[in-house]
Amino acid sequence: MPSQGVGGNGTASEFGDLTGMTRQEVDDFLRGFGAKVKTTQGNYIEYSFADKSQIHIRPDGEVVRIPAPKYSKDGRRINKGLRLDKDGSLLQTRDRLGNPMPHTHNTEEKVSD
Numbered sequence: 346m347p348s349q350g351v352g353g354n355g356t357a358s359e360f361g362d363l364t365g366m367t368r369q370e371v372d373d374f375l376r377g378f379g380a381k382v383k384t385t386q387g388n389y390i391e392y393s394f395a396d397k398s399q400i401h402i403r404p405d406g407e408v409v410r411i412p413a414p415k416y417s418k419d420g421r422r423i424n425k426g427l428r429l430d431k432d433g434s435l436l437q438t439r440d441r442l443g444n445p446m447p448h449t450h451n452t453e454e455k456v457s458d
Contacts, residue, residue, distance in 0.1 A: 347374070350433030355398025355413025356380075358433030363408055364454050371456050375400060408454040428452070 348361035356378050363371050372390075376382065380392035380400070392400040398413040410429035417423050426445075428436045431454040438449045 348432075352433060354429055354433060354435060355396040356394035357398035357400050357410045358412065358429050360433070362431040362454055363456055364431065365457070367457050368402065368406070371402065402456060406455045406457060407451065408456060409450075410452075410454075430454075 347363055347366070350358050350360045352359050359378075360374075363374075366374070368390075372382070375392045378394060380394055383391050383393075385391060388404045390402040392402075394413075396413040399411040401409040401411070403409065408431070410431075410433070412424055412427055412429055412435060414422050415424045424435070426439060428438055428450065430436050430452045436449055436452070438446055440446055
């Protein structure tokens with residue numbers, strides 16, 4: 346069972362590192378949060394929560410966490426393209442000009458078969 350996450354960025358941030366858990370353990374755990382599950386054409390497993398945060402598990406077991414959307418007062422999404430690290434904290438993936446930053450996509454969080 347993972348530890349508690351930092352929270353504040355949707356359901357995908359409410360729990361800690363999934364590394365060491367099997368795919369089935371993760372599936373059972375995430376469904377317990379009410380996740381809707383689908384498999385993409387690229388064989389990613391997508392877990393979507395009611396708050397629109399998501400967890401994607403790649404075919405190699407790598408975990409990608411996406412925060413719940415946040416919007417500015419004018420309705421513009423202000424956290425588009427951001428990711429969460431393995432404790433649920435926001436990762437800065439773009440510089441202040443909006444350019445992607447290298448080496449910020451992989452958190453080394455990985456589930457096993």
